[in-house]
Amino acid sequence: MSGLPFLPGNSANLNLGKTRFHKSQKLVFHNTVAQIDTTKPGIGGSPAARPDFKMTAYPLQPGQAAQPAWLAFDRQVLRFFGHFQESVEETNGENFRLRYCTILFYLEDDTFQVNEKVTDNSGLNQGTLIRRHRVPKPAPNDDKFYTVEELNVGQEITLYGRTFLLTSCDDFTGDFITKLGIRVGDSIDAPIDSHTTKLQETQSQKHPLRPYEKIDSLRQFLEHDRQVLRFYCLWDDTRSMFGDKRYMVLHYFLADDQIEVMEVLPSNSGRDGTGMFYRKAKLAKDVAALSKLPGAKTPRTVLNVFSKGITDNKSRNILDSLRTGGTDDDYYTDADLSIGTSIQLLGREILICDCDEFTQAHYRNKYGVTDFTSINVEEPAAPPAQRAPPPPTGYGTEDDSMVSVNRLVLQPPKKFPGAYLPSRAEDVEGGNVLRFFARLNSSDPLHVDRRFIVSYYLVDDSISIYEKQFRNSGMRGGKFLERGKYPTADGSRNYGAHDLFKGSQLTFLSHTFTLIYADEYTMTFMEKYSFPFSSPDGALEKLSAAPAGAKASLKKRPAQDGSMEASRMREILLQSGIINEQEIETVMRAFSTTDGRVDFASFLARIGA
Secondary structure, eight states, rough: TTTTTOTTSSSSOOOOTTTOOOOOOEEEEEEEEEEOOTSSOOOOGGGGGOOOOOOOOOOTTTTTOOHHHHTTTTTTTEEEEEEEEEEEEOOOSSSSEEEEEEEEEEEETTEEEEEEOOOTTTSSSSSEEEEEEEOBOOSSSSSOOGGGGGOOOOOEEEEETTTEEEEEEEEHHHHHHHHHHOOOOOOOHHHHHHHHHHHHHHHHHHHOOHHHHHHHHHHHHHHHHEEEEEEEEEEEOTSSOOEEEEEEEEETTTTTEEEEEEEETTTSSOOOOOOOEEEEEEEEESSSGOOTTTTTTSSEEEEEEETTOOOGGGGSSSETTTTTOOOOOOOOOOOGGTTTTTTTTTTTTEEEEEHHHHHHHHHHHHHOOOOOOOOOOHHHOOOOOOOOOOOOSSOOEEEHHHHHHHOOOOOOOOOOOOOOOOOOGGTTTTTTTEEEEEOOOOOOHHHOOOOEEEEETTTTTTTEEEEETTTTTTTTOEEEEEEEEOOOOTSSSSSGGOOOOOOEEEETEEEEEEEEEEEEEHHHHHHHHHHHOOOOOHHHHHTTTSSSSHTTOOOOOOTTTTTTEEHHHHHHHHOOOOOHHHHHHHHHHHSSSSEEEEEHHHHEEEETT
């Protein structure tokens, strides 16, 4: 066997007593958590060659249950700020450069991550310098790893040949280290290298007259595409000839700050078209900005510097840093639109009255506006036109004339019972007719003494007038007014039973009559059905509520039996002026006795005089 070459297949297996060839297990479970078993030999085979897998042991707080580090400190990171120095060769401007970093230490597994601060025009690949993992200590302790005990402000740590100086930390890191019983060091101001100082001086010496203007409309378009504010407006054009109120809908497009105005065309408005009042465009606050010629309105001003001897086409035009001839036009934005304000639309004053829910949410989130009370500018709807009936034709009564108005086929007018028609048989003894004695109001001596009988028929609320005939009066007498329904003086309605009482004036065909008195049936009927001014209790309450001075005129001495002549009492009540003639007759009838006298003492006791 010793003479065979040392090649695969020629070597003898001297370990014949080994029967298990499985890979040794390096993990054990403690409290259901998998951990590396450090008691077993490492890769080198001897205990001295085993790597140090020891992790940070955090003390438990009072009342805190024992938990593994990956659960107790999940997503908890210590953050330190520091820098390391890097030498720079083959340059006279600088010998070294400081690179500023952020060192992150994850408490759950003692891993490191180092991120370098990104600076402009540095020429270095900055960002993540060390990816997250456990970092070993430098030799000769490279079998051990860094723990939280080696981290503090003011200390230096070496990570893969680079020495980092920890200058400060955040508040969480300082509180955590303090709870571990370690005093946090004082923060150190990070120094600035000569290269960084030179870059700052060079940058500060640059004073451009006008920096490059970046017009970024893409971001606004992407954020607010298809988002439109809607306002409801009014243009009051009533001051101009043939003008009226015109209602508008204003659309403000958040994507490009353009405005569109549509007119709401009601039915039968006399206007045609689609209602487009102002096409989508930016709306200038000054109308003079809309009259500029093409090319006069540009975002930048360019100067022509072409001179003789220059053949380079690129040197002909330069950007005008002084903006010679440039103007800034002011346009309406969403900050200028609110309920109650007015905007100028090509010389027309548009009042903003209301907005929709999306617009309210936009102003509530962006500007903090909470009051969205709308302005009501709509005129109330006109009431339906009342059709006035045509005048009577003169043939028959007014009801006969209204038949031809209300019906196409003529029919006899229907008879409806009167409003005061009695329903009991004992009230029909007077023939359902109320009769009043009247005179004609006229200053002509020929008509002063004329007397008339005004009859009101309860069956159909009609009225007729008969003139009483006197011998040698020069008047024929007889029927004066045909029976029918007649309107009042203002023409609003027809005369009713409540319009007839003593002292009232009625006008029929330009003749005015004054009712003097009524017959017994009429007076009894009016008192029984409580006609106006025909209730004794109502008249007495009015006398009782009269002032003391007015009552004093009623205190007259009656006869020994407390009575008084009816004519005398009527004269006293007329002079007081508290009640009218119909009420006077009602009171006298209530206190009347025999032989034309009244119980005046009871009357005074009743009114409290």
